[in-house]
Each structure stands twice: as structure tokens, then as C-alpha cells.
Amino acid sequence: MGKKQRTFMDKIAKGTGARGEECPVCQSVIRNIKIVRAVRNETSGSWRFVETVEKVCKCNEKELLG
């Protein structure tokens, strides 16, 4: 009973991916980071800001975070 329960908890911990998710390429922990982008409206020429949530690891942190 106890053994079965532990296996079940292990599956939960590995399956959610909400925290501690690792990038298979760089092995670093993937973080969800909110990035605000300035997007220009071609028609009106005005700028607006769009918030996006990006998954950031060492592979793309430089290009995303500058």
C-alpha cells in the first residue's frame, strides 16, 4: 500500500511540469517569464503593448531578455 502510494506521488511530481521543468537541450530549469512587447499597428501607425508569457531557459534567455 505504502509503496504504491509513493510511486503515485512520483508520477505526479514528474508529470505536472509546472515547477522544475528542465530543458532537454541545456538542462537548465525552464521559467515562465512575462515579456511585454511593443507592437506597431501598420494601419494607424500607433504602438500598443502586448504581454506574452514565454518559456525561458539558457537556449533563448539572451534573445528574449536581452
Ligand SMILES: [Zn+2]
Ligand atoms: Zn534550453
